[in-house]
Amino acid sequence: MFAKNMGQSDRFIRTFIGIVLLIVFFSMAGGILKWLALIVGVAMLATAAMGSCPPYSLLGINTCKTKD
Numbered sequence: 001m002f003a004k005n006m007g008q009s010d011r012f013i014r015t016f017i018g019i020v021l022l023i024v025f026f027s028m029a030g031g032i033l034k035w036l037a038l039i040v041g042v043a044m045l046a047t048a049a050m051g052s053c054p055p056y057s058l059l060g061i062n063t064c065k066t067k068d
Contacts, residue, residue: 002052007063018044
């Protein structure tokens with residue numbers, strides 16, 4: 001679907017941040033920050049799983065060392 005444009009370290013950092021944000025989501029009582037944490041956390045995990053970041057494509061950024 002999307003060309004891979006994220007390297008291993010980028011994917012690891014996004015996975016870590018995504019998990020932290022989901023933990024924040026489940027530990028907060030309520031409010032807009034809770035839902036923002038969920039949305040950003042899921043987006044981080046999704047892009048890490050795909051290995052592709054659509055904004056990177058638009059900006060011409062590629063942190064992937066190999067062309068799979």
